[in-house]
Amino acid sequence: MxxxxxKVEDLHLVNLTKNFGDxxxxxxxxxxxxxxxxxxxxxPSGCGKTTTLRMVAGLEQPTSGQIKLGNDxxxxxxxxxxxxxxxxxxxxxxxxxxxxxNVAFGLRRQKASNIDDQVKRMLELVELTSLAQRKxxxxxxxxxxxxxxxxxxxNEPDVLxxxxxxGALDLKLRRQMQLELKRIQTEVGITFVHVTHDQExxxxxxxxxxxxxxxxxxxxxxxVQIYEHPRTVFVANFLGxxxxxEGTVAGVEKDEIAVKLADSIIYVPTSSTEIxxxxxxxxxxxxxxxxxxxxxxxxxxxxxNGSIKNTAFVGVSTQYExxxxxxxxxxxFEQNVDPTDLGRPGQAVTIAWxxxxxxxxxxxxxxxxGLDPTWTE
Amino acid sequence: MSDxxxxxxxxxxxxxxxxTPYLLLIPGIGWLFFFxxxxxxxxxxxxxxxxxGASPDDGFLPAFKVSNYSxxxxxxxxxxxxxxxxxxxxxxxxxxxxxxxxYYMAFRARxxxxxxxxxxxxxxxxxxxxxxNAWKTILSGDGFVVTFLNSINLLPQGRILNTSIAVIAxxxxxxxxxxxxxxxxxxxxxxxxxxxxAGDLYSPPSQSFWKVVWPLSLxxxxxxxxLTFIPASGDYINAELLGSINNKMIGNVIQSQFIxxxxxxxxSALSFTFMAVILVMIYLYIRRAGTENxx
Numbered sequence: 001m002x003x004x005x006x007k008v009e010d011l012h013l014v015n016l017t018k019n020f021g022d023x024x025x026x027x028x029x030x031x032x033x034x035x036x037x038x039x040x041x042x043x044p045s046g047c048g049k050t051t052t053l054r055m056v057a058g059l060e061q062p063t064s065g066q067i068k069l070g071n072d073x074x075x076x077x078x079x080x081x082x083x084x085x086x087x088x089x090x091x092x093x094x095x096x097x098x099x100x101x102n103v104a105f106g107l108r109r110q111k112a113s114n115i116d117d118q119v120k121r122m123l124e125l126v127e128l129t130s131l132a133q134r135k136x137x138x139x140x141x142x143x144x145x146x147x148x149x150x151x152x153x154x155n156e157p158d159v160l161x162x163x164x165x166x167g168a169l170d171l172k173l174r175r176q177m178q179l180e181l182k183r184i185q186t187e188v189g190i191t192f193v194h195v196t197h198d199q200e201x202x203x204x205x206x207x208x209x210x211x212x213x214x215x216x217x218x219x220x221x222x223x224v225q226i227y228e229h230p231r232t233v234f235v236a237n238f239l240g241x242x243x244x245x246e247g248t249v250a251g252v253e254k255d256e257i258a259v260k261l262a263d264s265i266i267y268v269p270t271s272s273t274e275i276x277x278x279x280x281x282x283x284x285x286x287x288x289x290x291x292x293x294x295x296x297x298x299x300x301x302x303x304x305n306g307s308i309k310n311t312a313f314v315g316v317s318t319q320y321e322x323x324x325x326x327x328x329x330x331x332x333f334e335q336n337v338d339p340t341d342l343g344r345p346g347q348a349v350t351i352a353w354x355x356x357x358x359x360x361x362x363x364x365x366x367x368x369x370g371l372d373p374t375w376t377e
Numbered sequence: 378m379s380d381x382x383x384x385x386x387x388x389x390x391x392x393x394x395x396x397t398p399y400l401l402l403i404p405g406i407g408w409l410f411f412f413x414x415x416x417x418x419x420x421x422x423x424x425x426x427x428x429x430g431a432s433p434d435d436g437f438l439p440a441f442k443v444s445n446y447s448x449x450x451x452x453x454x455x456x457x458x459x460x461x462x463x464x465x466x467x468x469x470x471x472x473x474x475x476x477x478x479x480y481y482m483a484f485r486a487r488x489x490x491x492x493x494x495x496x497x498x499x500x501x502x503x504x505x506x507x508x509x510n511a512w513k514t515i516l517s518g519d520g521f522v523v524t525f526l527n528s529i530n531l532l533p534q535g536r537i538l539n540t541s542i543a544v545i546a547x548x549x550x551x552x553x554x555x556x557x558x559x560x561x562x563x564x565x566x567x568x569x570x571x572x573x574x575a576g577d578l579y580s581p582p583s584q585s586f587w588k589v590v591w592p593l594s595l596x597x598x599x600x601x602x603x604l605t606f607i608p609a610s611g612d613y614i615n616a617e618l619l620g621s622i623n624n625k626m627i628g629n630v631i632q633s634q635f636i637x638x639x640x641x642x643x644x645s646a647l648s649f650t651f652m653a654v655i656l657v658m659i660y661l662y663i664r665r666a667g668t669e670n671x672x
Contacts, residue, residue: 080581151578152578
């Protein structure tokens with residue numbers, strides 16, 4: 001410990017707002033990030049996640065609202081007086097200093113004692129001891145990223161902010177670093193706030209994911225929770241993929257609601273929604289959907305007929321695009337247990353899934369919200 | 378075409394390619410030879426000549442008169458020292474004035490940046506002599522600067538023109554752009570996120586400056602100070618126009634030896650000594666600054 005500070009505190013954002021001219025980057029955000037958690041702020045670019053992070057770091061002044069660490073209001077503190085450190089998107093390593101001096105930078109500014117021991121221990125943690133005397137530009141992207149983490153972590157901040165820290169790395173390295181970061185976080189027990197637009201990255205690492213859109217939080221919860229039960233169209237589309245069906249409630253039978261689509265009836269558990277009549281949107285994830293030849297029996301209860309439009313073999317799974325009889329495109333991911341049995345375009349099939357795998361959304365929302373614009377074309 | 382023919386063709390292309398850079402160097406090397414190396418060796422030869430008669434009009438004979446150097450140094454070392462003192466002070470003043478301007482342009486000016494660059498370069502459109510002469514008017518005894526300073530009792534000597542202050546001020550004025558531009562270039566390259574990172578790592582603004590911005594701007598500081606110091610120490614226009622007989626720099630001596638007294642060997646010896654001293658100083662300075670380790 002650099003100096004004896006009280007243990008790590010919860011981070012509270014209270015009615016936090018940031019305007020850039022007329023643009024509301026962050027809109028009345030209220031959020032508590034529990035001490036010691038790995039928290040991900042997930043959203044598309046321009047959703048306000050980086051602005052939020054920069055306000056916590058003190059690099060951006062909120063238009064209104066408060067930032068508190070435990071009971072301390074840190075809203076107006078300059079960055080160098082906050083127990084918060086940042087791993088910058090482009091690492092922002094000091095090019096004129098060695099790796100050792102980069103890592104020691106924060107401690108030196110605080111005039112800490114025992115700097116040498118702490119730096120060596122930190123370099124060991126990120127496995128860079130042998131490169132201590134190199135300059136940043138002599139290191140690979142992944143190594144630079146680890147230096148950036150070490151340089152921030154050595155100060156033992158209350159909160160470590162990570163601004164798209166893995167964005168510049170290639171896919172394989174990114175996977176490896178995700179696990180690495182998770183390991184480090186577990187080891188040091190500091191609160192990590194991780195900003196990313198990569199939903200897979202957010203789900204892999206975080207205990208809690210907050211999906212942000214247009215300056216507001218759409219939904220917050222554990223990765224499983226928000227993936228399995230998205231509450232808005234934006235979340236359903238942005239976090240993974242979803243098949244969405246617009247229909248009307250045809251009736252309630254015991255614990256299931258029957259929903260009438262163009263040429264079939266599907267069911268959703270009553271527990272998943274308050275809606276009991278009128279318009280309704282039902283969603284299902286592509287990997288929950290089974291795809292079989294028409295006429296088979298013993299299938300899950302929800303069934304829709306259609307024909308295969310496209311087949312893409314991607315290794316672990318095969319991705320199908322199925323067109324329903326009324327022209328809606330549905331995607332389905334089938335595990336490649338027996339990859340010789342691929343469907344062919346034009347083949348008539350039934351897609352089927354269990355009612356409990358469905359989720360229900362507000363029918364008044366735009367069903368393309370959260371879709372990558374390049375997909376919808 | 379057979380393989381052998383093919384191979385020899387490739388070889389000849391390769392040979393031609395490897396010669397190309399040297400061929401391209403010929404004009405430059407030729408230029409340097411005729412306009413630098415040749416005059417320089419002439420200068421060296423002249424610096425060792427001995428007079429043919431009692432008057433400079435008798436001309437000089439080739440010789441190896443090393444005493445030209447020692448005699449010149451003994452007689453003119455005060456002007457040497459003055460030249461280096463004036464230009465050192467001017468360089469430091471330039472650095473102090475230029476750094477904030479360059480910093481502002483690099484990090485704050487945004488849309489005014491280009492305007493500022495134009496304003497800094499604009500004086501070059503008027504001749505060096507003309508601009509220095511203009512300062513003569515500005516600093517003259519009945520000019521507004523002196524009148525104003527006298528009125529608030531800030532000018533004990535009662536004048537500025539024909540003092541060392543005027544000469545140094547002239548040097549500062551004339552060489553300031555040579556300090557600003559390299560400083561600006563190196564400051565502008567600094568990623569402003571590094572300053573944010575320093576703040577994030579517990580550096581108050583002053584520490585962010587001294588630990589991050591200053592070291593990263595050192596290449597600009599070194600080239601700016603060299604670009605100011607070297608021409609300023611060889612300058613004679615400012616001392617000639619703005620200084621008195623007591624403010625002569627080594628440039629003035631060399632000029633009058635060449636043009637007025639036509640003592641070519643002494644003038645050449647002084648020029649050569651001046652060059653040697655400058656080279657040694659630059660070498661020591663760059664080694665001390667250690668900029669080769671910087672980005």
